[in-house]
Amino acid sequence: MLEWLSLALLAVGAFFFLAGTVGLLRFPDVYCRLHALAKADNLGLGFILLGLAVQADSLAAALKLLLIWPLVLAASAGVGFAIARRAHALGIAPWRKEAE
Amino acid sequence: MTSVFALAIALFLLVNLVVALLAAARGPTPADRMLMALLFGTTGTAVLVLLAAAGGGTPLVDVALVLALLAAIGGIAFAKRAWQGEEGGDA
Amino acid sequence: MTLAFDLLLALALLWSAWRTLAAPRLDRAIVLFIAFGLLMALAWARLAAPDIGLAEAAIGAGLTGALLLDAYGVLQRRRDRP
DSSP states (O other), rough: OOHHHHHHHHHHHHHHHHHHHHHHOSSSSSHHHHHHHHHHHIIIIHHHHHHHHHTOOSSHHHHHHHHHHHHHHHHHHHHHHHHHHHHHHTOOOOOSSSSS | OOHHHHHHHHHHHHHHHHHHHHHHTOOSHHHHHHHHHHHHHHHHHHHHHHIIIIITTHHHHHHHHHHHHHHHHHHHIIIIIIOOSTTOOOO | HHHHHHHHHHHHHHHHHHHHHOOSHHHHHHHHHHHHHHHHHHHHHHTTOOHHHHHIIIIIEEEEEEHHHHHHHHHHHHOOOO
């Protein structure tokens, strides 16, 4: 039972990584691509770590796996903010649907 | 069975990473290429954790931890110091 | 499946190393160098040497990449305001 839960969580994480990569390749401007990158960072890695922590040997190993997630959350939020602010300061306009 | 599945997911993520690498080599703007490098950092972290579960042992989790933190330093250095414009110019 | 993983990793490593050396512009070369360091860390992990992988992830992919990006920014500023 626990094994199937772990497999399902790993599959969901892999799906979010695929979605992040496809979004990074297909989205039109820097801000949209930051959004796609954050999905892969936060949800993809989160689900994969959760799926592995469910079937870890000991509580300490599970907690160590889950410790990676808040670190990546903080790092991803900081980098996303810095890049978006720099893009705004450089005068890169956000993409709009009419302005093809 | 779980370790086989973890290896399969790791292979899938490595394929993802290679596709992103091919795109990063010909990305249109400097920011795109840097975002690809950040995606490498996260995907590499996930691959390392999965390899640890697929028989690599717990030391690989430490490698994943270091990788996750230092990929962010590269992104901050890019945003604060290196990114000067839409198409940088060739220094 | 292990063989497929290793072959793909080796091919990506060689390709990124070649592209790093052959890249016409500095910023592309730096980004490809960061990707190369990351793939190298994965290769050390596959070779059952997690300590070398740790050093490669910290120095190769993290610190050297940030230092190179900083140096590239300094070069650009110096060219813009001579």
